[in-house]
Amino acid sequence: MTQYEDPQSEGWPVRAHESFVNALWSLVVDEDDYADGQPEWIEAWLRGHQQGSVPDRVVPTALHRILRCGVDPADLTDVVRAMQHDLIYNVCQL
Structure with missing residues (x-):
């Protein structure tokens, strides 16, 4: 078994953490x-x-209603991204 396959190796927790955080960030719009x-x-x-x-x-x-009101899609994206960042931060704090 290589060090990458051995969950008892020293680097395993760090790699698991990095993999988890990278997976979360990949979900941000x-x-x-x-x-x-x-x-x-x-x-x-x-x-x-x-x-x-x-x-x-x-x-x-809801998106159709919001966009019909004239909201800039870029502003909406900024709001969604900020909320996603907060959610990821809070999940990681758990």
Whole structure:
């Protein structure tokens, strides 16, 4: 068994921590990823699905209402990213 396979090796907790945090950060919406003129995460929800989630019409319906009110999608992305950052911070504190 190599050191990477041995959970008793000294580096295992550090690698597990890094892997966990990297996985969490990979879920944060990308502020630079656009599709059809708006952030990709909004486009995905407006298409009615989000990868890895249960189909739900609440989010797409709310996004349509928010965007019809003239909210800048970039501002909405900033709010979502800030909330995701707070959530990740709080999860890591646990």
